[in-house]
Amino acid sequence: MALVKIEGVSKVFKEASLPVQALTSIHVEIQKGEFTAFCGPSGSGKTTLLNLIGCLDRPSEGKVHLENEEVSSLAQGKLATIRRRKIGFIFQDFNLIPTLTVRENIEYVLWLQGETESLRRQKSKALAERFGIGKLLSRRPAQISRGQQQRVACARAIIHKPLLIIGDELTANLDHKTGAELMDFIKKLNREEGLTFLYATHDPIMMERASRVVRMQDGRIIDGKG
Amino acid sequence: MFLLKFALLNLTRNKRRSAITVLAVGIGLAALIFLWAFMDGSHEEQRENVTRLFTGHVQIHAAGFAKKMSAELVIPNRPEVLEKIKSNPRVVSLAPRSKCEALIGTTAQSKGIVLTGIDLDAEPLVTDIKKQVKEGEFLSGGEGKEILIGHVLAEKLEVGLGDKVVLMTQAMDGTLAGFAYRVKGVIHSGALPLDEYSAFISLASSQELLGIDSDIHEIAVRLRSRAEIEGFKKDMQTVLPSDSYEMLAWNEIVPEVDQWASYSNAIIQTMLIAVMAVIAVGVMNTILMSIFERTKEIGVMMALGTGPRQVVSMIFFETLVLEFIGIILGIGLAYLLVFHFQRVGILMTGFEDAFAESFMSPVVHPHLAFHRVLTSVKTLVLITSFISLYPAWRAAKMEPVKAIYHS
Numbered sequence: 001m002a003l004v005k006i007e008g009v010s011k012v013f014k015e016a017s018l019p020v021q022a023l024t025s026i027h028v029e030i031q032k033g034e035f036t037a038f039c040g041p042s043g044s045g046k047t048t049l050l051n052l053i054g055c056l057d058r059p060s061e062g063k064v065h066l067e068n069e070e071v072s073s074l075a076q077g078k079l080a081t082i083r084r085r086k087i088g089f090i091f092q093d094f095n096l097i098p099t100l101t102v103r104e105n106i107e108y109v110l111w112l113q114g115e116t117e118s119l120r121r122q123k124s125k126a127l128a129e130r131f132g133i134g135k136l137l138s139r140r141p142a143q144i145s146r147g148q149q150q151r152v153a154c155a156r157a158i159i160h161k162p163l164l165i166i167g168d169e170l171t172a173n174l175d176h177k178t179g180a181e182l183m184d185f186i187k188k189l190n191r192e193e194g195l196t197f198l199y200a201t202h203d204p205i206m207m208e209r210a211s212r213v214v215r216m217q218d219g220r221i222i223d224g225k226g
Numbered sequence: 227m228f229l230l231k232f233a234l235l236n237l238t239r240n241k242r243r244s245a246i247t248v249l250a251v252g253i254g255l256a257a258l259i260f261l262w263a264f265m266d267g268s269h270e271e272q273r274e275n276v277t278r279l280f281t282g283h284v285q286i287h288a289a290g291f292a293k294k295m296s297a298e299l300v301i302p303n304r305p306e307v308l309e310k311i312k313s314n315p316r317v318v319s320l321a322p323r324s325k326c327e328a329l330i331g332t333t334a335q336s337k338g339i340v341l342t343g344i345d346l347d348a349e350p351l352v353t354d355i356k357k358q359v360k361e362g363e364f365l366s367g368g369e370g371k372e373i374l375i376g377h378v379l380a381e382k383l384e385v386g387l388g389d390k391v392v393l394m395t396q397a398m399d400g401t402l403a404g405f406a407y408r409v410k411g412v413i414h415s416g417a418l419p420l421d422e423y424s425a426f427i428s429l430a431s432s433q434e435l436l437g438i439d440s441d442i443h444e445i446a447v448r449l450r451s452r453a454e455i456e457g458f459k460k461d462m463q464t465v466l467p468s469d470s471y472e473m474l475a476w477n478e479i480v481p482e483v484d485q486w487a488s489y490s491n492a493i494i495q496t497m498l499i500a501v502m503a504v505i506a507v508g509v510m511n512t513i514l515m516s517i518f519e520r521t522k523e524i525g526v527m528m529a530l531g532t533g534p535r536q537v538v539s540m541i542f543f544e545t546l547v548l549e550f551i552g553i554i555l556g557i558g559l560a561y562l563l564v565f566h567f568q569r570v571g572i573l574m575t576g577f578e579d580a581f582a583e584s585f586m587s588p589v590v591h592p593h594l595a596f597h598r599v600l601t602s603v604k605t606l607v608l609i610t611s612f613i614s615l616y617p618a619w620r621a622a623k624m625e626p627v628k629a630i631y632h633s
């Protein structure tokens with residue numbers, strides 16, 4: 001059984017003066033434990049596709065299945081619940097919540113899930129130590145480096161043990177060394193804990209680390225359907 | 227706890243904007259509460275003054291006297307009734323009176339008035355008529371026939387202190403009775419019923435005029451407080467059965483004061499809603515701006531799994547916190563203002579005449595009842611909460627993708 005199954009999905013953005021066909025008849029399956037890179041020129045639809053897989057957006061046409069559940073027609077409230085339980089997002093520009101401390105950022109999803117404070121603290125502390133940011137927990141995002149911010153963003157994305165982690169251009173804003181370290185770290189999580197990891201990138205070095213590469217162009221998958 | 231902290235953190239992001247909003251809520255609320263206290267204070271004073279000026283708290287007559295005011299309607303069983311009233315623990319003092327319609331005149335002209343015969347010792351314990359005699363003196367109780375008249379009446383009749391006036395009225399036996407009186411004092415009360423349409427003579431003299439022996443028409447009663455009126459009426463129900471007696475509270479005799487109070491209450495309530503709506507729009511605007519500035523952040527929160535309902539409660543909670551701080555400030559401010567002006571009083575210079583017309587002294591002492599605070603706060607919370615659902619709903623309706631890529 002595929003973890004994600006995309007069937008004949010198209011996405012048209014209609015808000016602009018001219019409708020934009022961002023994705024056209026996409027078929028793709030993602031298996032549990034994959035470490036997959038989506039690559040392609042700018043505007044080829046990588047972000048749009050990852051957002052659909054991550055239940056952040058709904059397709060104009062076609063179906064998205066997550067663990068055999070059709071999610072493409074669910075209401076926003078239901079989608080939010082699925083994201084809270086099953087998906088972890090790491091954004092390109094990290095998007096930490098600036099008013100919250102590092103600890104509160106990492107614990108955010110657990111708080112949404114209604115976990116007790118002691119359990120949240122225990123989990124965030126353990127995770128922060130694994131990421132080497134254990135000493136920064138009471139700082140605010142503005143008080144730590146970009147590399148550290150990205151680790152916080154990673155910790156936040158995985159603290160609830162999601163089925164699927166999505167990283168859109170997650171190393172684009174980091175220098176090479178920091179970016180490579182981060183990828184190695186996630187790769188380790190992928191190997192050790194069987195996390196499924198999908199990411200979009202332009203960077204050939206990042207593509208090399210993937211176990212599978214899906215190439216996109218003009219809203220279509222041109223290679224690597226799997 | 228986290229929700230509260232998060233709301234506070236978000237509100238302190240733009241400290242100045244939040245502070246201005248809190249101030250607006252606080253000042254608006256304080257101003258309304260104070261206005262209410264001011265009006266309540268002046269109504270309170272009006273009520274007190276009316277009972278002090280001439281009605282007392284309760285008046286007792288023979289049944290039907292208030293309407294007909296005819297001399298033969300004297301109070302039945304007078305000694306027993308007086309005794310029963312005196313022994314009621316709520317009663318502080320009482321004054322027996324006679325009362326009739328009369329013509330007062332000089333050789334040149336005459337006017338219709340209400341003539342009251344008062345007990346010179348008992349009356350000052352119930353009302354302040356004695357204090358209103360600003361020219362000449364109060365009745366002396368001597369052999370000579372003395373009369374007190376209002377200053378407007380004195381002007382119209384063109385009489386002054388020591389001048390003679392003639393009183394004519396229908397006596398108990400139906401004959402026309404008349405006597406000459408000397409003006410002993412002139413009343414300046416500020417209230418037209420007293421200043422233009424009243425005259426006072428001693429009870430003994432009026433009993434002679436009317437031929438009613440020792441009988442009386444009215445007992446004016448002062449109780450420990452106005453709050454005792456209902457209780458007193460109940461106590462007296464069996465002693466003074468309604469087929470033979472009538473008992474009138476001061477506000478049945480002068481209903482204008484209470485009508486005026488409920489009229490201005492209605493105005494304040496309308497203002498309350500209007501002002502609160504303006505404040506609420508201000509609060510809503512603040513929250514809308516803060517949401518707009520945080521669009522991307524809210525999008526990220528949504529991506530992390532924050533559902534529409536959680537977004538609504540987060541933003542709604544922010545509104546509540548903002549409002550709550552403003553309310554605390556407003557109540558504090560209102561109490562400070564009220565306490566201050568309760569001590570020093572508010573002098574309404576320039577309004578003395580208008581105030582006197584409505585039984586008020588020109589110094590108002592605000593009076594703050596807790597239920598006024600409660601009503602104001604409830605209205606504010608209701609309206610603000612209702613209006614603030616809009617920004618919360620707008621935020622929750624955002625599509626996460628658009629919010630995240632919003633710049």
Ligand SMILES: Nc1ncnc2c1ncn2[C@@H]1O[C@H](COP(=O)(O)OP(=O)(O)OP(=O)(O)O)[C@@H](O)[C@H]1O
Binds near residue numbers: 016042
């Ligand atoms: N909200 C939107 N409204 C209108 N058009 C959009 C929107 N989002 C994306 N598009 C368009 O859809 C197409 C695909 O965009 P997408 O962001 O998925 O590409 P991408 O492969 O992620 O590009 P990049 O490498 O630059 O991030 C583009 O033509 C883009 O302009």
Ligand SMILES: [Mg+2]
Binds near residue numbers: 046047048168200
């Ligand atoms: Mg993209």
